[in-house]
Amino acid sequence: MQKNKIEASGGRGSNQTFKSVPVTIQVNGRKFTCDVEPWTTLLDLLREKFELTGTKKGCDHGQCGACTVLIDGKRVNSCLTLAVMKDGAEVTTIEGLEREGILHPIQKAFIDQDAFQCGYCTPGQICSAVGLLSEGHAKTDDEIREEMSGNLCRCGAYPNILAAVKQVLQEKKVSP
Amino acid sequence: MNPFQFERSSSSSEAILRMGKNSRAKFIGGGTNLIDLMKEGVESSDFLLDVNHVGMNEVLELPGGRIRIGASVTNSDAAYSGLVEERFPLLRDAILAGASPQLRNMATCGGNLLQRTRCYYFYDLATACNKRENGSGCDAIAGNNRIHALFGASDACIAVHPSDMCVALATLNAEIHVLGPNGPRVIRIADFHRLPGNDPTRDNTLSRDELIIAIELPPSPLNHHYHYAKVRDRSSYAFALISAAVGMNLEAGKIQSASIAMGGVAHKPWRDSRAEKLLIGKRPEIRVFRDFSEAFFKSARGLGHNNFKIELGKRTLVRALEEASLK
Numbered sequence: 001m002q003k004n005k006i007e008a009s010g011g012r013g014s015n016q017t018f019k020s021v022p023v024t025i026q027v028n029g030r031k032f033t034c035d036v037e038p039w040t041t042l043l044d045l046l047r048e049k050f051e052l053t054g055t056k057k058g059c060d061h062g063q064c065g066a067c068t069v070l071i072d073g074k075r076v077n078s079c080l081t082l083a084v085m086k087d088g089a090e091v092t093t094i095e096g097l098e099r100e101g102i103l104h105p106i107q108k109a110f111i112d113q114d115a116f117q118c119g120y121c122t123p124g125q126i127c128s129a130v131g132l133l134s135e136g137h138a139k140t141d142d143e144i145r146e147e148m149s150g151n152l153c154r155c156g157a158y159p160n161i162l163a164a165v166k167q168v169l170q171e172k173k174v175s176p
Numbered sequence: 177m178n179p180f181q182f183e184r185s186s187s188s189s190e191a192i193l194r195m196g197k198n199s200r201a202k203f204i205g206g207g208t209n210l211i212d213l214m215k216e217g218v219e220s221s222d223f224l225l226d227v228n229h230v231g232m233n234e235v236l237e238l239p240g241g242r243i244r245i246g247a248s249v250t251n252s253d254a255a256y257s258g259l260v261e262e263r264f265p266l267l268r269d270a271i272l273a274g275a276s277p278q279l280r281n282m283a284t285c286g287g288n289l290l291q292r293t294r295c296y297y298f299y300d301l302a303t304a305c306n307k308r309e310n311g312s313g314c315d316a317i318a319g320n321n322r323i324h325a326l327f328g329a330s331d332a333c334i335a336v337h338p339s340d341m342c343v344a345l346a347t348l349n350a351e352i353h354v355l356g357p358n359g360p361r362v363i364r365i366a367d368f369h370r371l372p373g374n375d376p377t378r379d380n381t382l383s384r385d386e387l388i389i390a391i392e393l394p395p396s397p398l399n400h401h402y403h404y405a406k407v408r409d410r411s412s413y414a415f416a417l418i419s420a421a422v423g424m425n426l427e428a429g430k431i432q433s434a435s436i437a438m439g440g441v442a443h444k445p446w447r448d449s450r451a452e453k454l455l456i457g458k459r460p461e462i463r464v465f466r467d468f469s470e471a472f473f474k475s476a477r478g479l480g481h482n483n484f485k486i487e488l489g490k491r492t493l494v495r496a497l498e499e500a501s502l503k
């Protein structure tokens with residue numbers, strides 16, 4: 001029971017009239033079916049119920065990007081996403097990017113370019129960069145900066161994050 | 177967030193029926209504004225109706241060069257749709273100047289029209305705000321009013337509408353198609369948002385139980401000489417202090433027609449059709465643009481902290497007109 005208690009509803013007490021609803025979400029290729037309270041955000045569901053704590057909570061208001069995940073391939077802020085609204089969706093978090101022990105090229109580039117310091121913003125930065133690559137709108141440095149602007153880094157690792165995204169764009173150009 | 181019931185609507189008429197049955201129900205699109213405000217306790221509801229699956233998610237070409245953007249099309253999908261990029265690049269640029277890529281992937285065009293002000297006091301339950309609770313007062317008037325209105329404010333509220341998309345929609349004379357219990361109706365963008373007057377709780381002229389179905393854009397000659405200028409406190413991922421959506425039609429070196437709306441200056445995207453007339457028949461020159469911006473800002477009233485926005489606004493207008501004319 002304790003484990004099912006979602007933070008978003010914490011402290012509000014009784015809510016007998018508000019039923020939980022069954023939701024099926026595929027996370028990193030694994031199917032999860034569970035009952036969620038409608039006011040549970042996807043971020044809280046991932047962290048508190050599925051114990052996937054790689055996705056971080058920074059501001060909880062769409063202002064920092066730490067909670068970025070991919071839903072059906074698109075980057076979104078999971079803190080402003082209601083889990084019930086994503087019934088049937090496919091979610092990819094930082095935990096799901098690596099394949100059989102091989103890092104996603106963006107993960108590798110973040111290490112190569114030293115693109116993090118404390119690491120708190122990093123899962124969000126990486127998921128956002130994966131989204132950026134598949135969208136394909138950013139090519140120049142300024143375009144990459146603009147397209148990564150939804151992710152704040154309190155440590156200011158921005159130049160290295162830019163370098164990491166560029167590394168993967170270069171690699172893609174060489175071997176499409 | 178307060179607890180609530182949730183339902184996914186499968187048709188627009190069903191959504192409207194459901195809405196009529198519960199006066200505390202609310203529609204939800206991308207949730208990027210509503211969920212944020214519910215977390216703050218500024219908005220509350222006991223029943224959210226998801227209107228993302230009722231068949232309003234396409235950008236369509238209509239006869240006569242019009243296009244129709246469904247209310248649940250995301251801001252990203254609208255901006256990058258071929259029809260918008262090709263015929264209404266001003267709208268694309270305005271949408272892409274807003275929020276972040278993640279938020280634009282979630283936010284819907286219907287929700288964007290209805291996003292609420294970013295006035296700090298509106299968000300802060302410890303302060304007085306007539307928009308939250310009419311009659312409680314407005315702490316912004318004698319408080320920090322740096323981001324507040326220059327035009328059309330009232331003694332009750334001095335907030336501005338924060339949307340970038342809506343500024344371009346105003347320039348492009350968009351129509352908002354809505355469906356209510358009494359059937360469909362069309363609201364011109366100029367009549368969609370309202371001034372605060374003595375009821376700041378109402379941002380627009382939509383009824384609570386009306387659903388936005390689509391945004392329609394009439395064919396526009398403004399797809400060549402256009403510019404969206406946005407000035408903000410940081411270079412991205414911030415709301416506009418001032419913005420200008422400008423389009424003009426140039427022939428034989430003269431301005432044939434011009435359409436100009438500003439954001440960050442009023443409770444709604446602000447246009448001045450009298451000032452616009454000053455541009456007709458003139459050459460696209462700095463001097464002409466300066467005269468225009470003086471006329472546009474003639475009735476502007478600063479509140480103290482936001483006085484700088486008058487000069488900033490004039491210069492932004494001149495810059496946007498210049499960029500548009502040189503394109």
Ligand SMILES: Cc1cc2nc3c(=O)[nH]c(=O)nc-3n(C[C@H](O)[C@H](O)[C@H](O)COP(=O)(O)OP(=O)(O)OC[C@H]3O[C@@H](n4cnc5c(N)ncnc54)[C@H](O)[C@@H]3O)c2cc1C
Nearest residue numbers: 062205206207208209210274275284286287288339340388
């Ligand atoms: C950190 C941050 C930064 C931002 N920066 C910018 C910026 O720079 N520029 C900018 O323009 N915007 C910005 N935004 C705001 C963003 O654009 C809006 O939150 C978004 O467009 C709202 O759309 P939505 O679909 O998420 O709306 P929702 O939150 O789902 O809904 C908003 C309102 O509209 C109602 N609604 C939704 N759909 C319909 C419909 N079809 N018919 C009737 N009612 C409906 C809901 O009931 C609710 O009242 C920012 C937001 C955040 C969180």
Ligand code: SF4
Nearest residue numbers: 295305306314333334
């Ligand atoms: S300006 Fe409007 S929104 Fe801001 S505190 Fe005053 S009444 Fe509220």
Ligand code: FES
Nearest residue numbers: 058059060065079
């Ligand atoms: S935690 Fe979601 S954007 Fe900050």
Ligand code: FES
Nearest residue numbers: 117119153154155
């Ligand atoms: S690495 Fe510390 S916040 Fe980005």
